Amino acid sequence: MAGTSEMIDLKSTPHSLVENFNLMKGLLATYGPDELQVLREKAFRNFTEFGIPTTKDEEFKYLSLRALEDGRFAPAYGATIDRFELEQSVLGPIDAINVVFINGEYAPELSSAHALPKGVFIGSLKDGFTVYEEVILEHLGKIANLTGKLGSTNDERFVYLNTAYLTDGAFVYLPKGVSLEQPIHLIYLSKADHGPLVSYPRTLIVLGENSDAKLLESYLGMDGVYFTNAVTEVVMGESAILEHTKFQQEKLESVHIAATSIHQSEDSIYTNNNINFGGHIARNDVNVWLDGEHTETWLNGASVGLGHQAIDNHTRIDHAKPNCNSFEVYKAILGDHALGVFNGKIFVYEDAQKTDAKQTNKAILLSPTATINTKPQLEIFADDVKCTHGATIGQLREDSMFYLQSRGIPKDEARGLLVYAFAAEVLEKVTIASAREVLENALFAKLKESQDMPEKGGE
Template sequence: MLITEKPHSLVSNFEAVRELLGLTGPESLRAVREAALAKFAEAGIPTTRDEEFKYLPLNRFRETEYVPAYGATLSEDDLKALPLSVLDGPCLTIVNGEFAPELSNVSGLPNGVRVMALSEALEQHEGLVMRHLGKIATHEGKLGTTNDERFTHLNTAYMAEGVYVFVAKGVMVEPTIHLRFITQADHGAIAVHPRVVIELEEGAAAKIVESYHGLGGESFTNVVHEIALGANANLEYVKSQTEGGSTIHIANQYVDQKSGSVFTSNQVAFGAAISRTDLNVFVDGEHTETSLNGAYLGQGEQIIDNHTRIDHAKPNCHSFEVYKGILDDRSVGVFNGKIFVYEDAQKTDAKQTNQALLLSANATINTKPQLEIFADDVKCTHGATVGQIREDALFYLRSRGIPEMDARGLLVYAFAAEVLEKISIDVVREALEAELYRRLNRD
């Protein structure tokens, strides 16, 4: 008996927007979108039998009928209470996948810096954008074939809007660039697929903070990043993920580092119903530095899944990675850290640490370091710990008069705050510390 399954709404919705999408970007993108849609349709919604989604039950997808998203009308007042609203520099806002000019202000940036909606960038600087669009977000041709890129394909299929950031050669951007991604699903369950392209040319430096917020309803954010760092470029990147509620957040981030570049990623996740980030860094030059810092807090029944992958393809590079998670209630944490050291990448120095603190007997962490090393003169270490609060530290605090409950709270906070300390932008670090504290105290 032949059973023909009805295609999932994430696939069938394409029909309704195909022509609209076709209006954005060069003609050649039409075929790219069609091909990507076909790849996603073939792969389908992953199940826990798919290795890369082993701990990520996506049943919620199967039960949800998504409709195409359109923007929502929001004012700054609606956003005042959001974490990171304290940032008052250049800011670009995407609401339900659409650019929201009334919530954006990118004036005052130095010459050589462009922060704009991706659709606009495709109109005005097609050549520049197309240097990287679709070129970085793939693992084809790289070592190993373990990445599952179906959600990247899904994003590519619907790719039209998002953010474009460009910093020209040698330009140091002083103000922190803030990119806001907001969903408000008030017309059914919506799926949005923003694409973010960031290029720092040779010797350029910038600090970019992204924040993801949910203002209610069932939304699915499926974002893809393509980040190109030229020689000696320096990017400090912060991602704050706080959609919460019954939202799903999936991010596939691809970074390409040329020689001498420095990439610092600080990923802070306070969760959605399901949140998953794949952060992939391809080191394509010597003497680079890569720091991947992650802090996350799972509460209720949240599932927070972080996959990282560093491809050390060239010699003499350093990578340093630390992810720390606090898991309470019935929450589930997943950490998968892949490090590939290619045959040529001698003198690679890679260190990976991931730690989880379980506050409840029903909380779970699944952790898997995965190192594949093909060079012989390298230093690679990894360590994973799962634990409860340190008794010696608890006694020390209590011996100074701090009541046991407060001391425990302080140590839980400190466990993740240690990672937040690595954020160099004071106002961002302080806001995220306050958010962590507030959530731990369930204010």
């Protein structure tokens, strides 16, 4: 933990994120087995000790969290969202196994019941405990954990915060050999129509040996000012395959801070598509721990920030075993006064010979007042490895512009099309067709909000 002296001191100053805990302690303790309460208490102590990070902390160097300082966030309360409202949202009706949460609380009336293959569980964590308590306790809190891993500035404060308040969330379990045809859609909705609130979505995904799934995890804001502090843990058994897309479209007044941690066993293939269009402040940490040989990891990112949005993506891949490949492409489109941050860490451990890691980060700035801070960070302790990284920040290619214009497409429209295409190239990695369409429409609508963007036209 770095810079603890620079924190916002939570021990002497009253703060809702702390006070809520004391208020809710009794209620929290009634949720789940006793082991959870031990986890919560420990996490709460860690959080209050280290406090809310500031820009003096290395891992939050470019991201001001002043929006959290006022600390007027009430514990999440119930809200009503009906199916019609959900289907009118940007998500529309995606054909999937839906598990829906409103302000962190499971909403069975919006979730869909499906006949699932034997042993498969897709639902709320609470219901999960009744069937798979051992599996859950084996992994919960163990994956989103950097203890004993490389890195001198590891910062897990927002994982502590989420764990301190851990109540409901989503649980997905696929036993050995199950290949799920239908995609899974976890939907976290926020509606703060009675004042600012904070919710702590928690997701645990456990894929058994040789299982295969596609999963979309959406965070969608319906109303108000709120803070979403999410943690998602993914366990990949041997030879398991997961396409995991996270779509973040929070309200533009909200704060979204999320960590996604993945453990990959031998021969597993994991793809993470991290799509961020929303939030006043959006921060993602994607941490992949490669714990077996011959794994494959694909991290793709597409962010669009406009107005005064700040979108900060931190990724880390721990190549702890030999013969693993990782490929990473993160793209950002930033306009107006938006801020983008990319920090990509690749740790290659001493034993991880024959590691092949490629990292690319590209950004397009639509206005002179938009900013991107990009920092590839490769720390290599093995000698027989291939690691490359590249970062480009720039304008659109002139030859592409001329090509489009020479076919009759006006300059502004050509520019809009190329900006769209820049991010759409990442969305193409999503192979759930209906989800990709939703994402493309959301991207199109998002770009239309920019003052620097012409109408795309042609529709």
